[in-house]
Amino acid sequence: MGAGNVISPQAHEIGVLAVGSHLENHGTALPIDTDSKIAAYVALQAALKSGAKFLGILYAATEYHYINHGNHISANELALKHLLPTLRSAKRCTRIKKVLLVNGHGGNIPLIDYLEDMEKKLDIKIAFNNKIVEIEGPHAGSGELSMGNVLGMVDESKLEEHCNFENNPEVGMVGFKEARNIDKGINEGAEVVENEGVCIDNELGNKMLETAIDDVIRDIEKLLD
Secondary structure (H helix, E strand, O other), X not given: OOOOOOOOHHHHHEEEEEEOOOOEOOOOOOOOOHHHHHHHHHHHHHHHHHOOEEEXXXXXXXXXOOOOOEOOEXXXXXXXXXXXXXXHHHHHHHOOOEEEEEEOOHHHHHHHHHHHHHXXXXXXXXXXXXXXXXXXXXXXXXXXXXXXXXXXOOOHHHHHHHOOOOOOOOHHHOOOHHHHHHOHHHHHHHHHHHHHOOOOOHHHHHHHHHHHXXXXXXXXXXXXX
């Protein structure tokens, strides 16, 4: 089937599934499901522009043991009890042959370790796009705030309160001492937020969203080869 706006008739064989986190503190100016909303937006826009099938979003998420700012499950449970059944149902109902996971939550990266096994079990190709996480910067910082504001989910009246690190230690992960000691990148991001604070920049937010969407489309094109 080649109807609609597609970059190739084979685009219909590719599914795009967002993975984020629905229950994770993001300070006071951003909602608790920020990662899921951003990932879903990027995945949907890429699907609309490419003709790939939008599969929605996975409802569960995992996180590293040294980061505690939400409600998460183990990577093993996420992969085998949530992602695997979701992809099995998607394959059966939509006749996809390939899937691209669009990740908006850094804690989900361990899912990559399970993809090869799931490919064998499902007989489909599975790719993982992590562009949102790669470019967004410190957790609940200027990057996420700017993207969130473009999408209309920031309460700007709470921006000052957002940087009360005593009440919101997850912002920039400033208050997460163990995570900062373990992960050099987290510590560097926390220092930036401590020293510079956060801001909303709609131009930056638009650019980051467009960059992520374009990168997902490029991955969809690779899956067509």
